[in-house]
Amino acid sequence: MSGRLFTSPMFLGFDHLEQILERAAKSTSDGYPPYNIEQIGSSSLRITLAVAGFLMDDLQITQEDNQLVIRGRQSEDSQERIFLYRGIAARQFQRAFVLAEGIEVESAWLDNGLLHIDITRPKPEMTVKRIEIAQNYASRKKVNNKASSHKGGLPDLHRSSDRSGLERSIQAITKER
Known part of the structure; x- marks a missing residue:
């Protein structure tokens, strides 16, 4: 077995899709921060990450080469606080989601320790192109x-x-x- 997903000769030009799937499989995830993905419409999704303790300035969202990347890094506490027990994680994170072609990030907001990101897939326009056939x-x-x-x-x-x-x-x- 070759290890390729699209081995049929009927799949032309899907090499980039295989590369995206390989990249997604290689990305290691430790489960932090936890997240939900919900369908909110026929072509809309919402990703929700639990980012308790992070301020808006501590979070960064970028779209890099068909990947949605969310990074979090808490700033050092300027107040000198002494924790007897620290159960709320204060570590940095990076969470990446592979996006299909055409997916657009619509909006993002922080509410009660949850970061919400709405993404949509615009409806593709159906195109038909006629190809002329030569005799020989x-x-x-x-x-x-x-x-x-x-x-x-x-x-x-x-x-x-x-x-x-x-x-x-x-x-x-x-x-x-």
């Missing part, structure tokens, strides 16, 4: 040759048909002399 390979080359001659270009000497035409012209000129 030779007729396809003739169409390409006509297109290049209409552009005012010189004959391409690397093409065998242009080379033979040029050779015939040279032979005709030498016969006239």
Whole structure:
């Protein structure tokens, strides 16, 4: 087995999707901070992270190469506080979510120790493109040759048909002399 997901020849151009899945599988997660993902509409999701003790200035959300990255780093306490027991985690974190093409981050807000991030997938427009079919390979080359001659270009000497035409012209000129 090759280890590839899309081994069928019918899947063309899915290499980048395999890379994204590999990146998501490699990202290690220790479970902090805990989070929920909920569907809030037909094309909308909400990610909620429990970030108790973090202020808005301690959090950063970025979208990097189809990844939603949430980072948290609490600033040092300016007040000298003595904890007899510290059960609320004050460590930094980074949580990354792989986003599909076209996903957009709509908004984010902090409410009662929960960071909410709304994301949506815009509805794709259906496009249909008609592809012209040439009779055979030779007729396809003739169409390409006509297109290049209409552009005012010189004959391409690397093409065998242009080379033979040029050779015939040279032979005709030498016969006239």
